[in-house]
Amino acid sequence: MSDGSDLILARMMSLHPKIIDLTLDRVWRLLDALGHPERDLPPVIHIAGTNGKGSTQAMIRAGLEAAGDKVHAYTSPHLARFHERIRLAGELISEDHLTDILEECETANGGIPITYFEITTCAALLAFARTEADWTLLEVGLGGRLDATNVVDAPRLTIITPVSVDHQQYLGETLPEIAGEKAGILKRGVPCVVGPQEEATLDVIEAKAAKLGAPLLVHGQHWHAFEERGRLIFQDENGLLDLPLPNLPGPHQIDNAGAALAALRHLGASGAACEAAVTKAHWPARMQRLAHGPLVDAAGTCELWLDGGHNPAGGLAVAATLARMPQKPTHLILGMLNTKDIAGYLRPVAARAQSLTAVSIPGEANTLSAEETQAAAAKAGIAAGTAESVLAAVRAIAEKDPGARILICGSLYLAGGVLKENG
Known part of the structure; x- marks a missing residue:
């Protein structure tokens, strides 16, 4: 409707x-x-x-x-x-x-x-x-x-x-x-x-x-x-x-x-x-911990986080936030627009990520393909794969590394889709 x-x-x-x-x-x-x-x-x-x-x-x-x-x-x-x-x-x-x-x-x-x-x-x-x-x-x-x-x-x-x-x-x-x-x-x-x-x-x-x-x-x-x-x-x-x-x-x-x-x-x-x-400020998709919904269910015992930062300064902010969190293996699910500086975004976060799963942003004409994102991640020194969707990526990470931290990141458009999908 x-x-x-x-x-x-x-x-x-x-x-x-x-x-x-x-x-x-x-x-x-x-x-x-x-x-x-x-x-x-x-x-x-x-x-x-x-x-x-x-x-x-x-x-x-x-x-x-x-x-x-x-x-x-x-x-x-x-x-x-x-x-x-x-x-x-x-x-x-x-x-x-x-x-x-x-x-x-x-x-x-x-x-x-x-x-x-x-x-x-x-x-x-x-x-x-x-x-x-x-x-x-x-x-x-x-x-x-x-x-x-x-x-x-x-x-x-x-x-x-x-x-x-x-x-x-x-x-x-x-x-x-x-x-x-x-x-x-x-x-x-x-x-x-x-x-x-x-x-x-x-x-x-x-x-x-x-x-x-x-x-x-x-x-x-x-x-x-x-x-x-x-x-x-x-x-x-x-x-x-x-x-x-x-x-x-x-x-x-x-x-x-x-x-x-x-x-x-x-x-x-x-x-x-x-x-x-x-x-008391409320501002979704800025290092937001997701607490319920189908994606959280799929994450099982993993923590699920969401961030919409999408430029080099956003990458620095994510890296600095992860550095302050309790130590835990962290896996990124990343989708970005092709108008953004993906290398600049990945540079600071590379040291904080065990792996990266690349996705394309659904419904966005300017999305980088999952393959392009995967190549950029590999170049930044992150072990990277691709997935058909955020849900598929969450499931695969949860199965492989229960209890880890999963961070969906790289774009406000991706974050918006996630919040819609996750109810």
């Missing part, structure tokens, strides 16, 4: 030949036709960066909601259902509401070329403008400067999480070029929280901020976040917080928590709200 929104979303996919075409002209045209909903949003926090955007957003939302605020949140891509992208005052958008706003945007657009992300972003802004809330959290889809979310003149705050090399075909080949695109979300006079960055990236962000008179709150200068004796210590000019470690696993989440806490403290959040940010 297909939802009404699925049919409209399928039609929207065909309105423009390219999936990604970075310019804001089409977005401005449609927002104009819709009566400019982007001007009527609750205060906006706009988040760009290569890695950690979603986790940082999830922590900020957990903190604001713990303080009793109602929060809109926009994120992409979705994992199992499109509705995950649009959270209205704390709740995922309903099927009827989604169908209505998609139809309204489709009618207002009048069949003129527009990309899927652009028209669905306009739909989200329309829903946000019409629903009462205290905050709007907008996550950039790609880049920043020309991203469809970059239409709010005066957000309350912007955030740039760590920038690394990804999507070079759209954003530029070098870190400074990519940083320039991300820094495109900076606005005149609007403060920006900056997560840990390489020097070349920070130089670009600081130069852009100076031009716009945008005050920066920079990791390592204005705030610090680190682990000490199994606690998260956060320090800024307002003093020190001694908090539990983030409930989202992995050492990289310390930095994401730091950016979220810097944002919350800037907005005047209480200590309780800050604690909730790190203990």
